[in-house]
Amino acid sequence: xxxxxxxxxxxxxxxxxxxxxxxxxxxxxxxxxxxxxxxxxxxxxxxxxxxxxxxxxxxxxxxxxxxxxxxxxxxxxxxxxxxxxxxxxxxxxxxxxxxxxxxxxxxxxxxxxxxxxxxxxxxxxxxxxxxx
Amino acid sequence: xxxxxxxxxxxxxxxxxxxxxxxxxxxxxxxxxxxxxxxxxxxxxxxxxxxxxxxxxxxxxxxxxxxxxxxxxxxxxxxxxxxxxxxxxxxxxxxxxxxxxxxxxxxxxxxxxxxxxxxxxxxxxxxxxxxx
DNA sequence: CTCCGTGCAAACGATTTGCACTATG
DNA sequence: CATAGTGCAAATCGTTTGCACGGAG
Numbered sequence: 001x002x003x004x005x006x007x008x009x010x011x012x013x014x015x016x017x018x019x020x021x022x023x024x025x026x027x028x029x030x031x032x033x034x035x036x037x038x039x040x041x042x043x044x045x046x047x048x049x050x051x052x053x054x055x056x057x058x059x060x061x062x063x064x065x066x067x068x069x070x071x072x073x074x075x076x077x078x079x080x081x082x083x084x085x086x087x088x089x090x091x092x093x094x095x096x097x098x099x100x101x102x103x104x105x106x107x108x109x110x111x112x113x114x115x116x117x118x119x120x121x122x123x124x125x126x127x128x129x130x131x132x
Numbered sequence: 133x134x135x136x137x138x139x140x141x142x143x144x145x146x147x148x149x150x151x152x153x154x155x156x157x158x159x160x161x162x163x164x165x166x167x168x169x170x171x172x173x174x175x176x177x178x179x180x181x182x183x184x185x186x187x188x189x190x191x192x193x194x195x196x197x198x199x200x201x202x203x204x205x206x207x208x209x210x211x212x213x214x215x216x217x218x219x220x221x222x223x224x225x226x227x228x229x230x231x232x233x234x235x236x237x238x239x240x241x242x243x244x245x246x247x248x249x250x251x252x253x254x255x256x257x258x259x260x261x262x263x264x
Numbered sequence: 265c266t267c268c269g270t271g272c273a274a275a276c277g278a279t280t281t282g283c284a285c286t287a288t289g
Numbered sequence: 290c291a292t293a294g295t296g297c298a299a300a301t302c303g304t305t306t307g308c309a310c311g312g313a314g
Contacts, residue, residue: 004268004313025304040271045304047269063193063246066303079240088240108211108220108251115247119240136288136293157279172296177279179294198278 003054011035012047013056022060022068022078022087062087063116077114081121083128090117135186143167144179145188154192154200154210154219194219194248209246213253215260222249 015031016023023031029044048069052059058070062080068087077090120128147163148155155163161176180201184191190202194212200219209222252260 002268002314006269006313008270038271042272042305043270049305050269063248065193079242081240082243107254108213108249109257110211110249110251111214112251113247113249115245117240117242117245119242119244122239125241134289134293138288138294140295170296174280174297175295182294 003050008032008036008039008043009047009051011039012044013051016057016069017071020071022070024066024068026066028069060087061114077117079117079119081124082118083120083124086121088121090115135182140164140168140171140175141179141183143171144176145183148189148201149203152203154202156198156200158198160201192219193246209249211249211251213256214250215252215256218253220253222247 011032012028015035016028019028019031025045025048026041028048029039029041032039032044048057048059051057052069055073058073060068060070060078062068062078065085072089078087079090080087143164144160147167148160151160151163157177157180158173160180161171161173164171164176180189180191183189184201187205190205192200192202192210194200194210197217204221210219211222212219
């Protein structure tokens with residue numbers, strides 16, 4: 001099964017990259033609909049899945065929430081805002097956790113790990129100061 | 133709003149603790165139903181939510197999957213098996229990641245982080261060796 | 265012309281909620 | 290007794306799927 005570059009696929013990929021954000025399927029759907037009003041949400045889901053399998057985008061499974069998709073394919077971690085649920089990139093040196101440390105613990109064979117930092121983003125901090 | 137210790141709440145808490153596992157709401161529902169056949173799944177959900185807010189149990193939001201609930205309230209990380217989705221506790225010294233490292237990155241105020249190690253559990257490793 | 269991709273609506277799995285009833289404190 | 294908690298069914302949310310049609314290669 002070869003990968004066809006359809007109009008919708010192209011727009012989805014372009015808009016995600018252009019956004020420089022970590023969008024959910026429906027956020028991206030809303031954006032893409034402006035260029036292509038008849039596109040279906042199912043198409044957005046299908047393409048995000050396909051594009052992430054093809055390694056052209058990243059898939060982010062943030063705890064307990066909607067999936068988000070990442071324009072940036074490089075290995076990196078994420079931080080997300082508990083208030084507005086926005087997600088940003090994080091660049092910690094990944095060697096801070098030694099692999100041996102992990103292996104020893106429970107007899108699992110380790111395939112990777114996901115580090116998810118949780119906090120409040122700058123703009124929500126500002127709102128809180130004003131609000132209270 | 134005070135917290136009443138109902139029969140169902142007590143059983144839910146007891147069975148989760150007894151299991152020593154990281155159960156999902158419906159797994160726990162199946163167990164609890166044996167003691168109390170007329171209990172509803174909604175009650176299990178409601179109580180798990182309340183108990184975790186009260187700090188009596190932990191809530192685990194493993195990426196992209198069902199929530200699981202933790203009998204162990206102490207601060208610790210988790211490892212989960214990509215094959216059978218079972219979750220286990222992990223005891224890494226949490227100081228391996230320095231807080232200053234994190235704060236510097238994006239202007240967020242950090243409230244915590246979640247480390248989720250991914251791997252294959254011992255029993256699934258065994259099955260794979262036999263299977264192939 | 266071959267199939268991969270699309271739009272639509274319906275199905276799905278996990279979770280939540282409205283409501284009238286029950287039972288704890 | 291007041292009102293937190295329950296069971297049930299229906300609703301909701303994010304996501305997936307079946308199907309007939311459309312368009313890329």
